[in-house]
Amino acid sequence: MTENAETTARTVPRLRAALDGVPTYRPGRPAAAGPGGRLAYKLSSNENPYPPLPGVLEAATAAAGSFNRYPDMACAGLFEALAERFEVPLTHLATGTGSVGIAQQLLQSTAGPGDEVIYAWRSFEAYPIITQIAGATAVQVPLTEGEDHDLDAMAAAITDRTRLIFVCNPNNPTGTAIRRAELERFLDRVPDEVLVVLDEAYREFVRDEQVPDGIELYRDRPNVCVLRTFSKAYGLAGLRVGFAVAHEPVAAALRKTAVPFGVSQIAQDAAVASLRSEDALAERVASLVEERNRVRAELLDQGWTVPETQANFVWLRLGERTLDFAAAAERAGVVVRPFPGEGVRVTIGETEGNDLFLKATAEFRQNAG
């Protein structure tokens, strides 16, 4: 049938109004060839620059041999490994297609039209998208001047319509982390019937001992759910597997809302193998943390303001100069993540990529001055 404007208008299926104006998730740009055909470094998606941990590729390859079969829907092997590693009951675990998949299930489980979802802003850019898709109302609480969560303001924003609160610790994209006393004080102020999601996608990179492990905080708090991922420190971003730790009935709701067979067997087996490779993981994370500290120290030396970061990225609040800097960085051979009008987030990657970024920041300051 030839399509014309009239038939198109007549045949469009009715979609939920909640989808109107949903911002599109923008992935970090891939690295194209840089100047002179040199491959640029992709520092735009907070990925791990290392290849899979020892034993992981072998486990994934072995699982690939039977991908004509559906995966284990119960993720039994992965649940057992997680229960043992984090000392939590099997019934308190849920897995999903990345932690962002689980975050979406949490919204499906708790909030719909008329309900409110609180989160800091700027924070992880999936929060507004999944909140709007659920038909719920986002209540964005601005970060403080120091780029931290404003937990007092977040507590004050709770109403009887609040169903879920995201706390991103450390925060993407600023890298800032909330300390124990402050977080506990906040959790004490949240009513028991409101779910608090501690999104700890970057937990493994935390070095400040005062930043609490959410899995310790959840134990005596039935309204706390902790999200973790294999995408960042563990280096399995492409396999899409994350997990949640929460009391019943939250964990049960996550199992109900899961896409059947959503986590592939390759991802499950790779995750189990990654958990067995914790020593190698610790070494890699340690060297990324060392690089992070080097990059931040150098940026401070160059005269930049950089919030203290506990994650695998740094944040430069460049305001109106954000896109100019992103373009300059790309000319220098690194792809960063710009948030127009606000700033850039730059992942800690290979040493050479980090050095190119630092060269770009030095030149940018010189040219600006």
Ligand SMILES: Cc1ncc(COP(=O)(O)O)c(C=O)c1O
């Ligand atoms: C704070 C935060 N949470 C969750 C995710 C989602 O990660 P994944 O879905 O790969 O587990 C990300 C990814 O960038 C993130 O930054």
